[in-house]
Amino acid sequence: MIQVQDLCKSYHDKKRGTVNAVDRISFVCQPGEIYGLLGPNGAGKTTTLRLLSTVLTPDSGMAIVAGHDVARQPSLVRANIGFLSGDTGLYRRLTGREILRYFGSLYGIEKGLLNRRVQELSNILSMEDFIDARTDKLSTGQKQRISIARTVVHDPPVLILDEPTAGLDIIASRAIMEFILQARSTGKTIIFSTHVMSEAERLCDQIGIIHQGRMWAHGTQADLRRLYQCDDLESVFVRAVNLEPLPSLRV
Amino acid sequence: MKFVNVWIIFRKEFLDILRDRRTIVSMILLPVLFIPLLTVGIGGLFSSQMDKMKERNSPVVMLGSKWAPELLASLQKTPGLQIIPEVPDTATVLAMLHDQTIRAAVIVPEKFEEIIQAPIRMVDSLKIRLLYDDASVESGLVMGKVRDALNEYQKVIVEHELQRRQLHRSVIEPFQVVKENRASPQKMAGAALGMFLPYLIILMIMASSQYPAIDLTAGEKERGTMETLLVSPASRLEIVLGKFLTTMLAGLISGCLSMASMLVSMTTGVSMFGNGGGGEMMFQMNPLALGLVALLILPVAALFASALIAIAVNARSYKEAQSYVYPLMLLIIVPALTSMVPGLEIDARMAFIPVVNVSLIIRNAFMGQYDPLLIALTFMSSLIYAAFAIFVAVRVFQKESVLLKT
Numbered sequence: 001m002i003q004v005q006d007l008c009k010s011y012h013d014k015k016r017g018t019v020n021a022v023d024r025i026s027f028v029c030q031p032g033e034i035y036g037l038l039g040p041n042g043a044g045k046t047t048t049l050r051l052l053s054t055v056l057t058p059d060s061g062m063a064i065v066a067g068h069d070v071a072r073q074p075s076l077v078r079a080n081i082g083f084l085s086g087d088t089g090l091y092r093r094l095t096g097r098e099i100l101r102y103f104g105s106l107y108g109i110e111k112g113l114l115n116r117r118v119q120e121l122s123n124i125l126s127m128e129d130f131i132d133a134r135t136d137k138l139s140t141g142q143k144q145r146i147s148i149a150r151t152v153v154h155d156p157p158v159l160i161l162d163e164p165t166a167g168l169d170i171i172a173s174r175a176i177m178e179f180i181l182q183a184r185s186t187g188k189t190i191i192f193s194t195h196v197m198s199e200a201e202r203l204c205d206q207i208g209i210i211h212q213g214r215m216w217a218h219g220t221q222a223d224l225r226r227l228y229q230c231d232d233l234e235s236v237f238v239r240a241v242n243l244e245p246l247p248s249l250r251v
Numbered sequence: 252m253k254f255v256n257v258w259i260i261f262r263k264e265f266l267d268i269l270r271d272r273r274t275i276v277s278m279i280l281l282p283v284l285f286i287p288l289l290t291v292g293i294g295g296l297f298s299s300q301m302d303k304m305k306e307r308n309s310p311v312v313m314l315g316s317k318w319a320p321e322l323l324a325s326l327q328k329t330p331g332l333q334i335i336p337e338v339p340d341t342a343t344v345l346a347m348l349h350d351q352t353i354r355a356a357v358i359v360p361e362k363f364e365e366i367i368q369a370p371i372r373m374v375d376s377l378k379i380r381l382l383y384d385d386a387s388v389e390s391g392l393v394m395g396k397v398r399d400a401l402n403e404y405q406k407v408i409v410e411h412e413l414q415r416r417q418l419h420r421s422v423i424e425p426f427q428v429v430k431e432n433r434a435s436p437q438k439m440a441g442a443a444l445g446m447f448l449p450y451l452i453i454l455m456i457m458a459s460s461q462y463p464a465i466d467l468t469a470g471e472k473e474r475g476t477m478e479t480l481l482v483s484p485a486s487r488l489e490i491v492l493g494k495f496l497t498t499m500l501a502g503l504i505s506g507c508l509s510m511a512s513m514l515v516s517m518t519t520g521v522s523m524f525g526n527g528g529g530g531e532m533m534f535q536m537n538p539l540a541l542g543l544v545a546l547l548i549l550p551v552a553a554l555f556a557s558a559l560i561a562i563a564v565n566a567r568s569y570k571e572a573q574s575y576v577y578p579l580m581l582l583i584i585v586p587a588l589t590s591m592v593p594g595l596e597i598d599a600r601m602a603f604i605p606v607v608n609v610s611l612i613i614r615n616a617f618m619g620q621y622d623p624l625l626i627a628l629t630f631m632s633s634l635i636y637a638a639f640a641i642f643v644a645v646r647v648f649q650k651e652s653v654l655l656k657t
């Protein structure tokens with residue numbers, strides 16, 4: 001589960017001064033659920049997800065991921081999450097198998113178990129033909145499958161996915177979407193950011209509309225359509241960001 | 252901190268850089284190929300050119316040869332000189348010397364032999380002018396040959412005069428100076444080696460640490476793998492230590508290979524210090540000196556690795572990092588060069604100047620000089636600087652703004 005309460009993060013920018021990248025954001029994502037963070041570029045989606053994955057430390061507020069506090073138990077949080085973003089790269093001079101073993105061993109998986117897990121992922125994601133090739137020789141789609149396998153090599157209960165389909169073609173994007181749906185069916189807690197409305201419509205159980213660092217609306221797709229009296233998510237989004245943001249929500 | 256994570260990261264990073272052509276070139280090929288090229292290649296070329304110049308018949312003008320037929324004959328017999336007995340005037344001589352059609356010129360005063368062979372001489376010593384061009388190596392060599400021939404001729408005249416007057420040679424030469432070089436061939440080879448080796452080793456360590464340091468920091472950011480590593484359970488400290496150890500090892504490998512390569516070149520081939528392998532300077536490997544060098548390059552490699560990482564991690568891309576690191580590379584050359592400064596001796600204060608201290612201690616070791624206090628001070632201060640640099644690198648690595656700058 002992911003619980004976020006009044007999470008804040010600001011940074012200093014030479015031109016703009018202090019920027020509130022994440023401003024009092026609160027939401028909850030349950031196991032077996034996909035929570036979509038929807039927002040334009042620069043809305044604060046990536047910063048929120050970086051706070052949840054402990055790459056950044058929050059200024060204030062609280063976030064509990066898989067039962068651990070991001071500020072106080074960052075290494076326990078990291079051990080329980082799988083992180084994937086659209087611009088995630090792979091080590092070009094290593095093979096897929098080497099990369100999976102590398103991350104697997106950092107997660108403390110015992111060698112025999114790790115080898116079996118890599119084999120299992122290779123079968124599930126059909127990577128047999130290229131898992132032992134250096135990744136600089138692979139196609140974008142093949143690289144993406146290795147990235148997915150890397151994300152779940154330690155079978156984490158929580159997945160944090162930051163625009164995972166950005167820059168991918170339709171086929172590679174579909175593979176990612178199927179992976180997300182498959183993960184939900186196995187009871188994982190999934191938070192997923194995007195600015196592509198169709199992806200959000202297809203995948204998300206809960207949606208949070210984020211803009212200028214603040215949460216402007218959240219709820220199920222049906223709730224949001226009803227609230228803003230729109231038939232599609234895109235109209236909901238446009239209408240939401242033209243109105244006032246929600247006051248800090250107690251969860 | 253989990254050491255196992257440091258080890259996992261180190262092992263992966265090292266495998267990664269071993270598959271990088273740039274690292275292989277700077278870590279292995281450069282020391283293995285460049286140093287023999289510098290010592291055997293350039294040194295060999297240098298000494299073979301010297302030999303050629305020594306064997307060549309160099310043109311020398313003798314102005315006023317009609318006043319000194321005996322001297323002319325004596326010079327003409329001297330090997331390596333091709334005497335041109337007459338040219339119109341001094342201006343012509345100067346012009347010829349300038350455009351290198353001749354290498355030296357002897358200008359004999361009027362009635363030279365007539366005066367010096369007269370039984371009673373009423374004049375001061377006569378002056379023979381020997382013109383040469385000190386900017387030209389060949390001209391310098393030719394001048395030496397002519398000077399020796401003139402001295403020989405003078406000796407004959409003096410000898411003849413002493414006999415005529417029935418005087419013993421000790422009248423004009425009450426004592427002789429006998430030079431004895433007490434430096435062992437090993438010490439001479441050590442001194443020559445000690446001048447270049449510290450500089451080369453320090454430079455090689457720097458050059459080969461540079462690529463891994465950039466690749467594992469700015470390169471990793473550029474390729475989008477840094478964030479993946481940051482969300483793994485490894486802590487920032489473990490990550491930076493893994494990267495630091497990899498970079499340091501690359502530097503150490505290059506340092507050791509440079510040393511080995513230089514020793515092999517020095518002992519087997521023609522060296523840049525002339526004389527060839529079997530000349531006066533016999534080089535013998537001194538295990539104590541080698542051990543000391545190995546010990547001292549450890550903190551140097553650590554210092555460079557951590558400084559490079561702390562700098563390179565600030566860059567967004569490989570190229571940007573290269574431009575950040577370049578000034579450091581130049582900065583290192585100055586202290587590394589101190590081993591070549593003659594007369595500069597290390598003392599307790601200098602033992603605290605980073606890089607300079609190691610450079611001078613290595614030089615002394617190859618000359619057979621070991622001062623335990625200075626060695627200990629150098630090692631300790633280098634370790635402290637290295638530890639401080641690692642601390643800075645860790646701190647920089649913990650800055651969010653630095654790590655996520657893309």
